[in-house]
Amino acid sequence: MSTLTIPPSLTTPRDDARTLYKAFKGLGCDTSNVIKILAHRDSVQRDLIQQEYETTYSESLSKRLSSELHGNLKKAVLLWLHDPATRDAIILRQALSPQSGPIVDNQAITEVVCSRTPSQLRRLKEVYLSLYHSYLDRDIENQTNGDHKKLLLAYISVPRYEGPEFDELIVQEDAEELYNAGEKKRGTDEKMFIRIFSERSSAHLAAVASAYKAMHGNTLEKAIKKETSGLFLSGLLAILRCATIQALYFAKILRKSMKGVGTDDSRLIRVIVTRTEIDMQFIKSAYYSKYGKPLTHAVRSDTSGHYKDFLLRLLGPDY
Secondary structure (H helix, E strand, O other): OOOOOOOOOOOOHHHHHHHHHHHHOOOOOOHHHHHHHHOOOOHHHHHHHHHHHHHHHOOOHHHHHHHHOOHHHHHHHHHHOOOHHHHHHHHHHHHHOOOOOOOOOHHHHHHHHOOOOHHHHHHHHHHHHHHHOOOHHHHHHHHOOHHHHHHHHHHHHOOOOOOOOOOHHHHHHHHHHHHHHOOOOOOOOHHHHHHHHHHOOHHHHHHHHHHHHHHHOOOHHHHHHHHOOHHHHHHHHHHHHHHHHHHHHHHHHHHHHHOOOOOOHHHHHHHHHHHOOOOHHHHHHHHHHHHOOOHHHHHHHHOOHHHHHHHHHHHOOOO
16 A cells, blocks of 8 residues: 555646756755655656656756755655656666676665566566666676575566465475475475475465464474575565565565664665555554554654655655
């Protein structure tokens, strides 16, 4: 459920483009007006505004925003401009081709790839190829390593059913296969974990997790933590958590981004901007249930200025 709020009396894309143009004129940018418009338009409306702006003023709205805004606000607004698939493609391209050096952002890659549905991944791969003239799986192949790479490549390549139905007999078999591949033996059969986690639907994996606990007395998540490590562990946990309680998965990421000294603004922006129009209301609910305070309170205390205002507008009122 989305937290995006759109005014009941909506101005036209042409009027919005004109207001934005006026906000850019003169000394300094009327940032409050920019936020007031863009933070309350859905992806279709934002696209129409961009078309109107470029047609009327012969310049790209994203380029103008890039020159007028700064810091984390700039990053958040520029990412927000795009539709979900384009946004994901941009995030992955930046993560796979870092501008500041050779370090790949495996955290971002895992978070995006392992939390998206098969249909979302298909669309993402199409957009990625169109934007960058490069295949996503090829870039993942070149920039990641080991079992983590194998899991990512399998997850974006293998077709999976997206419906709620599952075969209880196969669920029982998979739960036993995972036990045999992990806790029952010395060492771990990573291939078995990759096969089941990349081939089974979310509903099926959630049922496997329940069956695993009933059959073996331990949770599948604890078994994964015991039997795997590093980025491979992160990928498996992302897939499992998104299959069981996806909102809680993102609530935990948001908590980590704001916990301790400093804020991981890249991660905070990534989750809020990509989930606002999808399931942010559920994430806010999961955050409150898990941590005992509204997500908006945490964001308010960890951010400032127009950047804070923009994120809070996307999040909506306190839960």
